[in-house]
Amino acid sequence: MNAPAAPLSPYSSAPAASKIEVHTLSVLVDNEPGVLARVVGLFSGRGYNIESLTVAEVAHAEHLSRITIVTSGTPEMIEQIVHQLERLIPIHRVTDLTLRGGSIERELAMIKVAGRGENRVEAMRLADAFRARVVDATIDSFVFELTGNAGKIDQFVELMRPIGLVEVSRTGIAAMTRGPDAI
């Protein structure tokens, strides 16, 4: 008996073998109402993935905001994402920082840890090692502030888990290319 052939979809734009990459995109937009909804809606509407998203105004006089998006997909999908973003009317510029030779990436996190005695001492010791700052303290809790790449924050959170992790709040990634040039 012949095994049934695997269904071949004519709709898929990428061969299944193509490998998934993570790319960081920097998107310069007009700071106007609804612009973030357009960007996010494009991802959800076309089935693209968002791993991290940050947005804030970066040039007040020119009404410009910078959106940093970490997304994953095949190289063909990432190329499509860039082109589809470029089609949005309020978007000035889309730069694939990963293709531009990688970027410095930083994220800020606040991490609340509760505990007494040995655990409290251990939390302080680890915070010191990670250069986390204490921004709030009570008799049985700390809130740490930590900046770094996403991996460093992940690692710190994992270490705090057995000690008494209560909650985590993270900003998502802000990114910039190395060297003297602007995007």
Next chain:
Amino acid sequence: MSEKMTGAQMVVTALKDQGVDTIFGYPGGAVLPIYDALFHQNSVKHVLVRHEQGAVHAAEGYARSSGKIGVVLVTSGPGATNAVTGLTDALLDSIPLVCITGQVPTHLIGSDAFQECDTVGITRHCTKHNYLVRQVEDLPRILHEAFYVAQHGRPGPVVIDIPKDVQFALGLYAGPENIEHKTYKPAFKGDLGRIDEALSWIAAAKRPIFYTGGGIINSGPEASALLRELVDLTGAPITSTLMGLGAYPASSPRWLGMLGMHGTYEANNAMHDCDLMIAIGARFDDRITGRIDAFSPGSRKIHIDIDPSSINKTVKVDLGIVGDCTAVLRDMVARWKERHLACDAAVLQKWWQEIDHWRARKSLAYRASNKVIKPQYAIQRLFELTRGRDTYISTEVGQHQMWAAQHYHFDEPNRWMTSGGLGTMGYGLPAAIGAQMAHPGSLVVDIAGEASILMNIQELSTAVQFRLPVKIFILNNQYMGMVRQWQELLHGGRYSESYSEALPDFVKLAEAYGCHGIRCADPNTLDAAILEMIETPKPVLFDCIVDREENCLPMIPSGKAHNEMILPDMETELGTAIDAAGKILV
């Protein structure tokens, strides 16, 4: 020059300044100030439709047949939501539209007020861009920007949502001079280096083919003229998508007919076997490509498109050129001549021999009858009897649409209006009304199915009110024919809900609306009936009773490649033509 006026007056003044002479709409509470401003002038004519979907399709028909921008005016809430299907249709077919919607006053936005809906939220994904006007100071800029965005780059629909208090507010108007969007500046000219590379490939090709789409039509009549020149210079064969019909004359021997799911045998085989594909203003839609991994496997592909996101979206191409079809074709023709390029006639001769061999299969043939009207025959007679007239054709969606595309031939662009990308039933009648508004002295025929026509039949009232002598030519087989065909192909002939149990008497329906009704079921009297339709100087509803079980062939079954077509002369059981893997791809 700027002067003080209300927001509503600004809308009407901006329409005049943009050269708009006709708009399509339906009044309602949130848009009454603009209607009042329309009342006080005579330069912009308003066509009252009977449903907002009809307004958008009419504006599409107007835009597609005239090359101008279509304009729609509707109220908030249900007026705006009724426009959504039309806006999506215009987005998928890249039709330039400006749709003005009324909105509840700004202080009521967000309060679930009467007839409030989040129009910019709802239409964000079905427009090229949209605006909510928050203050009257922004209105003139936004109005002119909307026209700029709708027609520059890849055309598309733009919505402007205007709250009622902004329509009443006084502000300074500014004209369209120097309005240019501060960031939106799409590429117009293609890269010359790439164009030269493309021309060298064409000159060296052994089996080239042009694959053209609606982008050529959208780019304007000059693009069609340049395409003809380039094709003639090269001597290569040409095929087109459903949207591209008319850009190249169907009467030319170089024309292979339409390609894709219901394309001709010669067009699809040539696409499969070519060594160079030159795609211009076409986007590799799934109805065109069939199975992607078997799509023209041996060819190099050149893709010319104004939208960079269309290049490499579904099919990886070897050379992408981003630019407007007119600009790129102008450069291609000029450079071809300057460089004294030529294809090798002897080499192309062999390619044409293969193509003629496929042509000889006559894939559009069907079994003739003198007892029952074959739908293909009805279209052929309509074509022959309207030939030589200044004719515009619109269609609804389904089997009749594909038969029209196969058997009605176009030699000029902007003559064929059909819902390609979205496949909107109910498109044809309002689109015909729009085309007739743009071309009052011409013959406009909506080729329809009996199921599709019922979706926007209310627009017969519009046709009667505005004395638009549109002709609605219904191929009545009492089935949702394309649904029935697919059920035969995929679902063992179980015709679940595809039979119309209670059709109206279309002749009486026509009379009820004040139109002329004709019914014909006999192939021997068909010509006389069609002539009666053409010569009646008012709207005509023609109920053409056709063979109920005819299927639309040839066809590429889903999940198959271009060289695996079902042809009318094959004794294939349709029920077994698609395998399990293909069935999921419908």
